[in-house]
Amino acid sequence: MTAPDTTGPVSVLLVDDDPMVRRGLRLVLGGDPGLTIVGEAGDGAEGMAQIQRLDPDVVLLDIRMPVLDGLAVLARLRDRGRPGPRVVVLTTFHTDDDVLAALADGAAGFLLKDADPLEMIAAVKAVHRGDPALSPAVATTVIAAAAGRRRVDPEVARAAAALTGREREAAVLMARGLSNAEIGTRMHLSLATVKANLTRVFAKLAVDNRVSAAMAVRDAGLLDEV
Structure with a gap:
């Protein structure tokens, strides 16, 4: 985009x-x-x-x-x-x-x-x-749909494996509906750092918006991790 x-x-x-x-x-x-x-x-x-x-x-x-x-x-x-x-x-x-x-x-x-x-x-x-x-x-x-689908997509899971610990945490919080400001408060990060983490998440998951990223996080089986 x-x-x-x-x-x-x-x-x-x-x-x-x-x-x-x-x-x-x-x-x-x-x-x-x-x-x-x-x-x-x-x-x-x-x-x-x-x-x-x-x-x-x-x-x-x-x-x-x-x-x-x-x-x-x-x-x-x-x-x-x-x-x-x-x-x-x-x-x-x-x-x-x-x-x-x-x-x-x-x-x-x-x-x-x-x-x-x-x-x-x-x-x-x-x-x-x-x-x-x-x-x-x-x-x-x-x-x-997110609650009803628990099967992990192996391809998405492989892409998600490239995420760092902070990127994974930010991705899961985003998928749960938190804003960037709320993610920053939860993770004790600046807004700029949150945005940088999510930009890398989007790139690694091959998505270009928050909705698609949230669905990828779900499909990778990450929602129960944080």
């Missing part, structure tokens, strides 16, 4: 096949001085073209669209092999499979379209900072 640019407003691309939804999102997000809507797209193929042309910081992406759906867009972004925007998946409903597939493919957030406007604004800003953004219903799905 591209490094956050804190010198100006967060640039946002809206990708949804419903013009009314795009209009509503533009009204909600465009009213915040910290955000700027740089473009819109009505399907996934157009969305990919706009991403390449506009290079937005954050994409709000519908999961159900014609031509190319949201999951396919996420897969293409993942397979490009170069940094891209942070993606918040936006939908009118969710199923467990959709949520977990989207997060596994690199989505940084997952919101229902009936989310409160302030929640949407906060979500865009959160993912731009590198934090996850999940609606309460979606968070419940992720927690249930």
